[in-house]
Amino acid sequence: MAKSPLSIAVVAAGGDRDDAMALASLARRLACEGGGTVHALATGDSDDVRGLAAVLAGALAATPADVVLLPDTPDSRILAALLAESLDAGILTRCTSVARSAGGFEVACATYGGVARAHYRLRAGDHPWVLAVDAQAITGSGETDPVPVIDVAAPAATSHVQVLSRQARQPSGLAGARVVVTGGGGLRSEEDYRRVEQLAELLGGVAGASKPAVVRGWARAEQKVGLTGARVSPDVYIALGVSGASQHMAGCARARVVVAVNIDRRAPIFAHATYGAVADVNTLLPVLIDAVRNAR
Amino acid sequence: MRIVVCVKEVADPDRVNELAQGRFLRVDAEALDLDHEHIGAVMNGYDEQAITVATSLRAASEECEVVALACTSRPPEQLLRRAMELGADRSCWVRLAAPLHSPRSVAHVLALGVQFLGGADVVLCGHQASDDDQGVVGPLLAAQLDAAFAGDVHRVEPGRESTLLLHRRAAEEDVVLEAQRPALAAIKDDAWQPPIPKAMHILAARRVAPLEVTPEQIGVDFQRVAGWESGVERVGFELVESGGDCDIVEGDSLDDVAAALVARLRGSGVL
Secondary structure, X not given: OOOOOEEEEEEEEHHHHHHHHHXXXXXXXXXXXXXXXXXXXXXXXXXXXXXXXXXXXXXXXHOOOOEEXXXXXXXXXXXXXXXXXHHOOEEEEEEEEEEEEOOEEEEEEEEHHHOEEEEEEEEOOOOOEEEEEOHHXXXXXXXXXXXXXXXXXXXXOOOOEEEEEEEEOOOOOOOOOOEEEEXXXXXXXXXXXXHHHHHHHXXXXXXXXXXXXXXXXXXXXXXXXXXXXXXXXXXXXXXXXXXXXXXXXXXXXXXXXXXXEEOOOOXXXXXXXXXXXXXXXXXXXXXXXXXXXXXX | OEEEEEOOEXXXXXXXXXXXXOOOOOEEOOOOXXXXXXXXXXXXXXXXXXXXXXXXHHHOOOOOEEEEEEEEOOOOHHHHHHHHHOOOOEEEEEEOOOOOOOHXXXXXXXXXXXXXOOOOOEEEEEOOOXXXXXXXXXXXXXXXXXXXXXXEEEEEEEOOOOEEEEEEEOOOEEEEEEEEOOEEEEEOOOOOOOOOOOHHHHHHHHHOXXXXXXXXXXXXXXXXXXXXXHHEEEEEEEEOOOXXXXXXXXXXXXXXXXXXXXXXXXXXXXX
């Protein structure tokens, strides 16, 4: 069966615009197979995500698309769902690859916290598809011809929700950090987590946390690295007392080098680590801090 | 006020991780899913958080009930008992003939379930389910119910008149939203810890049976659902292999281990 021409829209909203633009090359590639067009809709942030989805759906009604691509980030995932409802479209998120096939698309999605991948065949033609795609997982990205961008004004205030207060939190600094040092459930006390921060500072990096360190109140929620926390892509990721559960590893899979310290040699973190040490992190950490200090 | 909490049973994520750790996870080639034989089922963690948020809102409100709602083909006895133990007043099961795979189908059935219960002032969903990780049923459901929506919510309070205050922890800021009822919040609380069920709730969980309804009773549009279900077909499932060739540094003392790590860090360019 021949592939039919596709109209593909890439939606870039607020802070996710860079990731969205990275999807333009995927869109171009999909459109090249069988012909088609690509355009982008760019908009800002809005506290009323339903209002934002409504204006984007209006814009998409004027420039219809067979496939709408958004970056797979928490905010864009919600936007994707609301757009799917407005456009009466099918939806999949957590997509790590998208390819055209006869009659539709072949899509892979991360599942079970990243320990597995499900492959789907989506039928095209019945209705549009909204896909939230992990921009970092798309291979073959590169420079492509510029995509025409339509600017869409984000709604300010709507009937759905009103902002009563807004308080900026101290930024975690994890995004863009070259070195991230993360403390996890293997740490015994808050004092040990403070040492994690100390090591991060010595290395010119930023302190992160896995879920146990946040639940115990040692680290702030925005320091959590993982599937439902920050996604980092540092040169070096140092995981101290982190077990390496798939939900955590989903947040640091893009690190170039992973260093692990864990007392349990069977801990899954070692399956992801470039190098590591089997040791009690609580006793090793003060010694490591001294060694790093002396090495500088 | 009625609070409906949508709940789902998932493969125990801790057990999945444990099996992954030992490389004991297996694929069910027929079901194109994990082999669940050695994995128990639990309530999705974010859904447990949602029930906690719901019971706190009930405590701050007058004449308020919390209803747990599930749509599944497998009898959700354990799931709904857990919901009651965590403080739900009653529960409802939409008994499906077969599992639904499209989140749009799930949202459609849940929306009709909420309406069958007499509507809701507040609907709470977990941020995402820990099996498919899709995280879209909440916003889809909000759109179906024409309800205000906010994600990353960790607390809900009664507001003035017919409004609700949704405390949202966004990426870089804490935001308090005032939402008109009905509102739907997707719950995520990174600092949440499971509460110890109270004896009265444990007893109620044993005493009060779920309200069981069929898709026909709530008016499910079968043609519509069939369209969504046939549009997406799972054709493969695989485990993601991790590297496994970690260079373990060793030493006779902690000083030796630290020195070896420092040497590797130097080699990686961070020192």
